[in-house]
Amino acid sequence: MGQIPRNLQGVLWSVDVKNLDIESDKNYIIHQILAYGTWKNLKWLFKTYSESQIKIAFLKYPSKDYRPAVFNFVTKILFGLKQLPDERYYVTTYPRIIG
Structure with a gap:
């Protein structure tokens, strides 16, 4: 798949992009880029x-x-979902749900 470009470091701030693996870290990479x-x-x-x-x-x-x-x-807009997932698991203004 290739390497993660250095210009993504600002979005993937919690880990040096050199230490990220495109496949095993994909959930982190995807969420960070979608969110920020x-x-x-x-x-x-x-x-x-x-x-x-x-x-x-x-x-x-x-x-x-x-x-x-x-x-x-x-x-x-991006995914065109008709049935939306529960915001409480995604949106930062909701209190954290554990479990």
Whole structure:
């Protein structure tokens, strides 16, 4: 699949991109770019992973990193979902749910 470009370091801030693996760290990479990335970052994301892989990571492995507007953009515009996932597992304004 290739290496992660250095220009993504600002979006993937918690780990040095040299230490990330495109396959084993894909859920982290996908969520960080969906939640914080630019158009350029999103283009790289969709070139690197299939839309199906991105949707699966988003829906099966929720991450509480999304602002309400970004969550709505990802679910309604980017993925065109008719049935939205529970915001409480994604949106940062909700209290954290454990379990």
